[in-house]
Amino acid sequence: MAFRRRKNTAAIPRTAPSFEHIVTEASDSFLWRLDDYPWERNVWNFHPEYEIHLLRKSSGVVLVGDHIGEFGPGYLTIVGGGLPHDWVTAVQPGELIEGRDIVLQFDAERLRGSADMLPELRELEPFLERSLRGMVFHGGTALEGAALMERMGTVHGLARFCLFLELVDLLARTDEYELLSSPNFQPVLDAASLDIIQRTLTYLFQHFAEDLKLPDVAELAGMSESTFSRFFQKNTGNSFSDHLAKLRLWQACKLLADTDVPITDICFQVGYMNISNFNRAFLRKHKMTPSSYRKLSRQRLAMRA
Structure with a gap:
């Protein structure tokens, strides 16, 4: 089920949950979501699910593991489970960017567990391993991937699942990508530490x-x-x-x-x-x-x- 989250506040909160709990509908095998910006989960966060993230509007700073870069409209990434990440846009107090992000989150273990019945899914394993460092896609892959993610918002059920398989197949086979985080990046993933880091990163971005x-x-x-x-x-x-x-x-x-x-x-x-x-x-x-x-x-x- 597709839904939109809004946060209509004057500023990004200084303290927020660092672990994001992903809830997928019983009828869906993955979550597709259209997000406004900012809202309470737009923080330095991590979760066990993999995330494919499309920035549809605006520009800003991307933080994936120890990678710091910039994004603009059409920026398409995948972030593996457990890798902290955030996409930050400078906004004025009270400003809301409607539909800035399309977020797709899925459980890689469900894909791996289905490989006994659907052996073609085993082809995704190298891609899932690469994604643990975060990947950004370029060129035709980014354009085609963005179009697939947009189309997912117009369909449901099996039609959406077919588009999901088409998307992960596209991203798994392309060579138009860049790895983001260093292979040896190992943060301390406890709530207290991530809360301090989140507040520090927010302060540094603002000042x-x-x-x-x-x-x-x-x-x-x-x-x-x-x-x-x-x-x-x-x-x-x-x-x-x-x-x-x-x-x-x-x-x-x-x-x-x-x-x-x-x-x-x-x-x-x-x-x-x-x-x-x-x-x-x-x-x-x-x-x-x-x-x-x-x-x-x-x-x-x-x-x-």
Whole structure:
């Protein structure tokens, strides 16, 4: 059964459940859901079910395991069971993005358990293993996969299940994908730890352009600097400074691609104190200068026009 969840509040909550309990209708073998944004489950969360996630609208930061990246409309991912994840869009107080996400969640063990009767399902095993690190799909695969997920919202029962099998077959066979999280990422998946991480990640996303210091954020988390540093690295896969740099460079890329703001101004707007450090960090991350990135972005935009 398809249904939509809404959260009509002024801001993303600072404290929220970290473990998401998935409830599938008795008549369905998987859950298909259309989500508005934000709502209470849009947090750094994990669950044993696999999740295929389509971002239909807006842009923002994607967090999958220790991966930090950016998403835009049409961003299609699968996240394996137990892998923490979140897709964050900056919204104004009271703003609601209707139908931002299509979420499909399924129990991989049900597929494996059905392989005795339907042996073709065994072909999915390598795909299920890859998905434990999270995967993002590109090109024609992303377009076709997005279309299949949209069509699922128009049908029910066996027709929807057939589309599900078509989708997982498409994603299992393609080579148009990128693995996201590192193979050695092993967070502490207890409710208390994930709650602290969720609140910290929310705070960093809201304030990354400011002059943030590790001791100040550690104090907000109620930990000593050294304890928080180890805790953050363990549970996000990134050091505090690396995480902050990735957020700042993500915002810089958006400003370079979407605006005519001078590069020197962008440097300060995203939280860097001098242009040399900004240029150095950008070159290390993107293998090109900010000016080259802006030029390439505009060339791609012109080609699509």
